[in-house]
Amino acid sequence: FVSIAQEQDFFLKTASAEQVPVVVKTYYDEVENFAFDTSDNSISFDMPFDWSPDYVDLVQVVHEEIRVPKSFAPYGEGKQFKGYVNGIEIDQRAILNDPYSSEETNIVHFLISKNELVKINETLGSNNFDNPQMDFKLVPLDQTERSSTEFYLVDTQNYEKTITTVNISWDGQYGANQNVPFTFTFFNENENLIKDVRYTYVAFDEFDNEISRYNGDDSVNPGIVSTEGIDIQNIYIPSEGPIRFDILVYGTGLDYDSTYSGIGSTIIELGPGTQSKTPNESAILEISSIPSWIKNNAGWWADGTIDDKSFIQGIQFLIKENILQIPSTAQGTGSDDEIPSWIKNNAGWWADGTIDDTAFVQGIQFLIKEGILRVQ
Template sequence: MFGHGLGGEVLPPIIIENKQASLSISITPSVFDENPEKYISLRLFDSNTDAIIEHVTFEFELKKDGKQIFKDIFHDELGNLNIKVFTDNSNNITIEGIKEPILGGWMKSNSNPLILRGPVFTSGGLYEYTIKILSINSDSNIINEEIILDGGISLAQTNYFNVNDYLNEEKTLQVISYFDTINNFNFESNTIEFSMPFDWNQNLEQLSVVHQEIRVPNTFGDFLSTRYDSTVNGILLPDESVTIDDYSFEDRTIHLVVNQELIKQIQNEAIRTSDTTMNFQLRPSETVKFPLELVTPDLRYEVFLSWEPEIIHTEGEITFFVTFEEIFSDKSKKLVEYDLSIIQKNNEIFSKHLTGNVNSQTPNSHKITFSNEQSGTANFVLSNIGGNSLSKGNFILVIQSPSDIQNDSSIIPEWIKNNAAWWADGSIDDNSFVQGIQFLIKEGILQIPYTTQGSSSTSNQIPEWIKNNAVWWSEGTIDDDSFIQGIQFLIKEGILQITS
């Protein structure tokens, strides 16, 4: 049995005594935490009119991991049953209330709520329910036919995992599941993997969305990227399913949202991997996604940020582009004052009060140069937009020093080395190879002195030893520096023209 997830759901309507009846069920709050108090709400209503169906008696069973938590009969005169739940470590579950005289369903008294005490919500994850409708419309109107409704609702649970970055420093990642329990977590080669029970053969019409959050500390520089690639059962998710939220100063939240339509689209292919699990993978993308975006807490502005060069490095000028768009307005062009600051390790390393464009296709640009001492992660903070304290936003930056760029071989995308090998054996032409090298130089990944570039050579013949170098570099036989010497030779001779 697999459920439909989330902290609540509305089941499709069924016919009960000539009424199109739907059941709404929810747990609030829908997050598993130290608070022992929660509410279970059941509401039976006419799906055509949204009117509550009165005098409903429910037989209600709740299970977790296949084990029964409780099973009893409950009644509400208005058909809107609310059960107050106090979870504790006792051995038994007790019910406080009065009993309806005909079917013996537990119900609230005039002055006190209906209370359930005991080991009910002892962990996060998926809780399965089975509900039988025993009476409607009047206490004595007992339904002869068996009407059974079942499904599952979830309590979101935060999971903590300690991993080591490429410097062997320990970082704590959080995975918050809004559907079911997280299993098989693994972090290797800058890639997060985990799985979750999921029935790919279930009725997907009752499923709304599967939502996971991965929270990455802002000190985890090599996992902070402008874009992430994520897969489910090996199937690449579209960009709109993976979003970045940098609102917190302490960490970045990456949302993985797989909606019903997407699950239907990938269902047949996903089942080939597993029909009982949803296997997630998340890693920083090798390509850049701009602009980053956020919405201010007061819902006044949508803010977009990009920069160039795409890799932020020290001792070189970085141009940031900021665009403000009003969310609810006539979208007319105007000017607005705002504060821009860059915070690193609780210290302000840049601060300026500015005036910029709003609702304009021309972004506001700011040129900033970082010193070597400022390498690492930092917060790019926009605040007091238009003089409003709640019009603010934060983006996380990763600032690299030249030594970081040269020493971190993983910064060179794998496709570049593949290009080098294919170019050497003639599978791709010179132009395709040059585009890859231009990318590395533009982003500061390969440091090539621009001043040494020669004029266009009368002979575009690339020496054979250069292609040999490309093969050896792609295989890891020679290091980056040896390969760079060959590229410098081509530039000096004017064989390879690198545009700025």
């Protein structure tokens, strides 16, 4: 186990036999089997890892950096990426692209949280518990046009300009009636990234109706933690038009250093988008038509007040009455009725508004696929 970050030097060989230097900075353990695939320009490597649930429960985050020259077009400035761990595509928020810290190098971070590790184990099943390694794969996506806005924060007492600047950017192919991955980036007065930022956001439509709000998952230490000064949040935008973002930066670090704290607002314009909607994105729940007792059930189930059977019955009622529209999902025939813990967490977060409807639907699809929830 590596307690201090170390850098390892590699070379990738392009289809034209050009050798491009790549640095992998590991915060966990030494990486091995570095490879480059010319068919999709992906970089892959692995490292030792203990996937047993008891050990995973002790891990807060697995952090790896891949540094590639911007002059190498597939990893040039402005590129976006997909990441895979043990063959499973990880949440978009776990891949952070930093084109700011170096003029010549693009830095891509794998920041894999405990929750993400648990989901990988749940997806791959118990066979993965004995897997002695973690496999990484980074795949660059096609270049897309990005929109962005930048604004400074003011202090909360005198409303004077602070030294903190916030940039919000998004992929132009996304738009209304979609989950839009917004990238929040925080800069200091020297245009360097501010590390370990703790912040919150609220989004409003043009009529001042609240669209989304998120303040992190820790009730004791509020704020979304942006370790590298770059953070991605998937936010469902219901309609076209102006969207106002209010940003509050509490401070930095565990002690909430107030050097970079402040508040600020910006207005963006979101159009219809050009990306075709995925099945998950078409499965948005109509909250206003769902009986309130269903969300109550989800919250009670998450905190142990009601049992699994009562919760499942509530979901079956929603599906049967066509109140909850689930994308076509193959019905499983599994005999294991145990519900994974991450789905119970999702239910609690959905009940209190921390996660959106799509994330909740994905959990229900998993139950159907595994045969735990049977739809007549």
